[in-house]
Amino acid sequence: MNLPRAGARLQILLGHLGQPSAPAIVAQPVSGLASPASFHPEQFQYTLDNNVLSLEQRKFYEENGFLVIKNLVSDDDIQRFRAEFERICREEVKPPGIVIMRDVALAKQDYMLSDRIVSKIQDFQEDEELFRYCLLPEILKYVECFTGPNIMALHGMLINKPPDVGKKTSRHPLHQDLHYFPFRPSNLIVCAWTAMEHIDRNNGCLVVLPGTHKGTLKPHAYPKWEGGVNKMYHGIQDYDPNSPRVHLVMEKGDTVFFHPLLIHGSGRNRTQGFRKAISCHFGSSDCQFIDVSGTSQENIAKEVVEMAEKKYGFQGVMDFKDTWMFRSRLVKGERINI
Ligand SMILES: CCCC(=O)SCCNC(=O)CCNC(=O)[C@H](O)C(C)(C)COP(=O)(O)OP(=O)(O)OC[C@H]1O[C@@H](n2cnc3c(N)ncnc32)[C@H](O)[C@@H]1OP(=O)(O)O
Ligand SMILES: Nc1ncnc2c1ncn2[C@@H]1O[C@H](COP(=O)(O)OP(=O)(O)OP(=O)(O)O)[C@@H](O)[C@H]1O
Numbered sequence: 351m352n353l354p355r356a357g358a359r360l361q362i363l364l365g366h367l368g369q370p371s372a373p374a375i376v377a378q379p380v381s382g383l384a385s386p387a388s389f390h391p392e393q394f395q396y397t398l399d400n401n402v403l404s405l406e407q408r409k410f411y412e413e414n415g416f417l418v419i420k421n422l423v424s425d426d427d428i429q430r431f432r433a434e435f436e437r438i439c440r441e442e443v444k445p446p447g448i449v450i451m452r453d454v455a456l457a458k459q460d461y462m463l464s465d466r467i468v469s470k471i472q473d474f475q476e477d478e479e480l481f482r483y484c485l486l487p488e489i490l491k492y493v494e495c496f497t498g499p500n501i502m503a504l505h506g507m508l509i510n511k512p513p514d515v516g517k518k519t520s521r522h523p524l525h526q527d528l529h530y531f532p533f534r535p536s537n538l539i540v541c542a543w544t545a546m547e548h549i550d551r552n553n554g555c556l557v558v559l560p561g562t563h564k565g566t567l568k569p570h571a572y573p574k575w576e577g578g579v580n581k582m583y584h585g586i587q588d589y590d591p592n593s594p595r596v597h598l599v600m601e602k603g604d605t606v607f608f609h610p611l612l613i614h615g616s617g618r619n620r621t622q623g624f625r626k627a628i629s630c631h632f633g634s635s636d637c638q639f640i641d642v643s644g645t646s647q648e649n650i651a652k653e654v655v656e657m658a659e660k661k662y663g664f665q666g667v668m669d670f671k672d673t674w675m676f677r678s679r680l681v682k683g684e685r686i687n688i
């Protein structure tokens with residue numbers, strides 16, 4: 351397929367970015383986490399050898415499947431992402447490929463697009479201002495500990511979780527991001543998710559089930575929620591309800607890196623503000639595409655392909671791999687397989 355692809359200009363862009371500032375590095379001291387007490391270095395399988403993570407941070411990710419780095423992204427950068435998000439919502443800029451999503455509770459209403467109606471934007475790889483997030487040296491420095499040196503930005507999102515209208519549709523059901531991805535191995539994929547403001551249980555923080563990255567990919571489907579569910583917000587049906595849940599309270603600029611098998615979701619937004627976070631999934635370009643036919647991912651593959659064909663006006667020519675191929679951009683090193 352001859353679809354738009356990211357090119358060498360990224361390398362040039364990378365060269366223009368400034369040097370990272372030194373962030374405060376703190377592993378999240380939260381209760382209910384797996385203990386690293388019986389840990390042996392030879393058991394490292396979710397992190398690569400690197401001189402960025404402390405031994406303690408590495409063990410934490412190995413055991414829990416996520417790691418919070420405090421104060422990683424600057425207020426200046428966050429302000430720029432916010433301003434560009436607002437421009438996109440007002441349709442002052444229309445980056446190719448961008449997906450603008452409204453909450454299902456408002457989807458049938460005929461409002462003008464604005465930052466008070468959009469619940470998230472996805473696929474901002476052609477928006478140079480938002481894509482700066484995926485190129486930030488301070489982000490990539492950590493990403494490389496999981497992906498190695500050849501890094502693809504696979505999927506960018508800016509989530510603007512709206513005030514819940516009372517139907518609990520602002521929730522994101524518990525899921526594993528790998529459900530959406532046709533590439534492996536999972537250990538070479540990581541999500542970076544940065545709070546753009548203070549986020550806690552009131553405005554719907556991320557909720558994680560520590561240690562679940564050690565399990566397998568579970569079947570996902572739409573949860574049976576009375577008030578409705580957002581398009582493509584699949585959830586895990588049969589997770590262990592006794593598994594401890596950890597609510598990640600984060601400040602502006604704090605960034606969590608998490609494994610694509612980690613079960614996570616987010617709660618309802620009980621405030622009147624739109625809770626903002628920016629995220630990107632990264633993967634090693636050494637990853638390989640897999641065929642998801644006959645697997646639990648068939649349901650999402652079908653939905654994604656239908657949506658993409660509608661958007662680009664093709665019929666019967668795209669597969670799940672194609673939809674990912676033209677969204678991903680090289681951010682460091684060499685493009686190899688994906
Ligand atoms: C690791 C990755 C994790 C994830 O990516 S999780 C979430 C994945 N989500 C996505 O990929 C984004 C999916 N959303 C989209 O593609 C678009 O927002 C969507 C649903 C096609 C709507 O696009 P619009 O441009 O707004 O199109 P439209 O106004 O003409 O609506 C078309 C039909 O869709 C409906 N719709 C819009 N927003 C919705 C929502 N949030 N939930 C459920 N249905 C929704 C809308 O009512 C309309 O339905 P109908 O055709 O009139 O019956
Ligand atoms: N018992 C449960 N069954 C199914 N899904 C759940 C359950 N508990 C939580 N979840 C999912 O995890 C997400 C986060 O849960 P959380 O409890 O933080 O949010 P909430 O229920 O909206 O708010 P709160 O519990 O703070 O009142 C929810 O949006 C929901 O999708």
Ligand SMILES: O=C(O)CCC(=O)C(=O)O
Pocket residue numbers: 507509511522527556614615616627
């Ligand atoms: O910001 C959130 O609510 C989490 C979103 C999320 O997990 C996802 O879109 O995959």
Ligand SMILES: [Fe+2]
Pocket residue numbers: 525526527614
């Ligand atoms: Fe997710």
Ligand SMILES: [Mg+2]
Pocket residue numbers: 617
């Ligand atoms: Mg709850």
